[in-house]
Amino acid sequence: MNRFLKLVHFEFHRFLKLYLVLMGITILLQMIGVIVESRNYVNRANQLIYKEYMPMEQFIEQYGTYSFMQMVHSFWFMGPITLCIAALLIYVFFIWYRDWFGKSTFIYRLFMLPTSRLNVYFAKGAVIFLLILGLLALQLVLIPLENRMLQLMVPKEYLDVLTVNQIMKVDYLSILFPPSFIEFLLTYGGGMTAVFIVFNAILFERSYRMKGIVFGILYCACSLFIFLAPILVDSFILKNYFYPLEILFMEIGTGIIVLAGAIWTGNYLLKNKVRV
Known part of the structure; x- marks a missing residue:
């Protein structure tokens, strides 16, 4: 520490x-x-x-x-x-x-x-x-x-x-x-998740150079798709089946998954792939 x-x-x-x-x-x-x-x-x-x-x-x-x-x-x-x-x-x-x-x-x-x-x-x-x-x-x-x-x-x-x-x-x-502490955590927690995703896109570029740019773009797109998956499924497949509160909880869940994946990916790239 x-x-x-x-x-x-x-x-x-x-x-x-x-x-x-x-x-x-x-x-x-x-x-x-x-x-x-x-x-x-x-x-x-x-x-x-x-x-x-x-x-x-x-x-x-x-x-x-x-x-x-x-x-x-x-x-x-x-x-x-x-x-x-x-x-x-x-x-x-x-x-x-x-x-x-x-x-x-x-x-x-x-x-x-x-x-x-x-x-x-x-x-x-x-x-x-x-x-x-x-x-x-x-x-x-x-x-x-x-x-x-x-x-x-x-x-x-x-x-x-x-x-x-x-x-x-x-x-x-x-x-x-944000007017409440929960909304503050959701807003800035999502923002920091986006920061870590950008960090990983940079590390992809630093690890694979030109190929890394493509990998970084695909990684960002994949992370965004996972995060938005509950909204996309509810809007285009289930046709507004879930309540807004249920969507919120699912978004929190996918946000945690994306954040955990970002940290794991960043750790993997730093340990095994990044070129110095």
Whole structure:
């Protein structure tokens, strides 16, 4: 366990500078966005009401009140989140290929460490998960702060005050922040299973080179088919025979099978096939 934790710390530290940049961009853009968007709304209200003498009721009827909901759907808020997601998706590949194609072929030293190669595999997965949790935690801190900033900058007569719980129910935020712990486990457990599947596709390529690309694509397709098998069978063969809860339990079962298969496959490739 101590060696595994050291590997996790080492892998995390390698991404730390870029990670801090991503967090800084998120904080900066979202804070700027609150200021810019709220000022634009207030300036428009002042222009129309106090200079063009539009009745306040007409302004509100035409433009609506302002709430954090508009902020959530703006570039200032969605942009940094999209950037972080894209960066982590790229890093799922980079976390392996950097070890092969860096200045020195670091994968040699990594695989010669006095620990199981599977620990290297799990450490890289654990780092991805920790990076995700860190960005989620940052967003959980920012949303109440930004919501409060908005309330201070927009006059009460133009403001529709939302609670944090109401904000979290917005479309994509409800996916990033599932409302229950069970849903969180299902969402991010499925996400980490997908990460391990991509890890294995990379290891197939590193084991068999050009053939490995084909093997990796077939492996990903096979894993997806197994995971979706209950839905496909229910939809096209049994014609909606199962209840939604039964489908959910079967999906959990196939998800566990796919995850176990991914770990076994990764361990097999690391021990017997991967080229260093």
